[in-house]
C-alpha cells in the first residue's frame with residue numbers, strides 16, 4: 368500500500384502541482400487515491416483551493432489586499448503542515 372505518512376509527505380510536495388493540473392496522469396491518480404483515504408490531505412487540498420481562489424479574486428484588484436488574504440491562508444496552510452507527525 369502506498370497510503371502512509373511517508374506518502375503524505377510526498378503528496379504535499381505535489382498538491383500544488385496537482386491543483387494546477389501539472390501532474391502526469393499516473394501521478395494524478397495516485398494523488399486522488401491517497402486523498403480518498405486521507406482526510407488530512409483532503410483538508411490541505413481544500414486549503415490550497417481557497418488560496419488559489421483568493422488569488423483569482425485578487426487579480427485585477429488592489430495588490431495589498433490580495434497579499435494579505437494570501438498571507439493569512441498560507442499561515443493556515445503552514446500550521447496544518449507544521450502539525451504533521453506531532454498530533455494524532
Ligand SMILES: [Zn+2]
Nearest residue numbers: 375405407408
Ligand atoms: Zn495524506
